[in-house]
Amino acid sequence: MGSPPPTIRKRADFLAANRGTRIVTPAFILLIRSRGDADPALRAGFTVTKKIGGSVVRSRLKRRLREIARLELPGCGLAGADHVLIGRSAGLTRDFAAMRADLVRACAKATQ
Template sequence: MPGFVLLVRPRGDEDAGIGIGFTVSKKVGNAVTRNRMKRRLRALARAALPESGIAGADHVLIGRVGGNDIVFAELGAHLDSALKRAARKLAQ
């Protein structure tokens, strides 16, 4: 996805909870830019993961350069698409 990378890894334990982590490197920008990106990623995760997240898996969102320039609704659509793709991959 253009604004972020989504990594999903099943934990393999019996807990059906959804784990979430966020990473934004210094390549993205200064501290203000990185913190804004993390806030946007947290808001995306709060909105999408309860319905579309993969139970029993850890999800990591990695912010990319230019992610703050993308409209929030578009990022949400990208996250939904990425979650569906990850679910298909894990089902195989």
């Protein structure tokens, strides 16, 4: 529960994560890809397409995704991997506790 994981900022890192494991949930799509470097830190990235809505709506969904990542990724994420959460329209109305549970399940599914 503490500080948020470091954030992915470069487009190349997002594209690399897209070649990794993809887990679909009602509120978001989780992409996980091991970086293969010596750094054990996990990183998180967040994106929402313009199809979802205007900038206010997209920002609201990104804030929700950042918060569930801050709360759950340190415990369930893969060390040395990039985690990208792509927001879906259901993420705007889905219960926050359900979104947290979705992230835990998605991380567990990725480790299998």
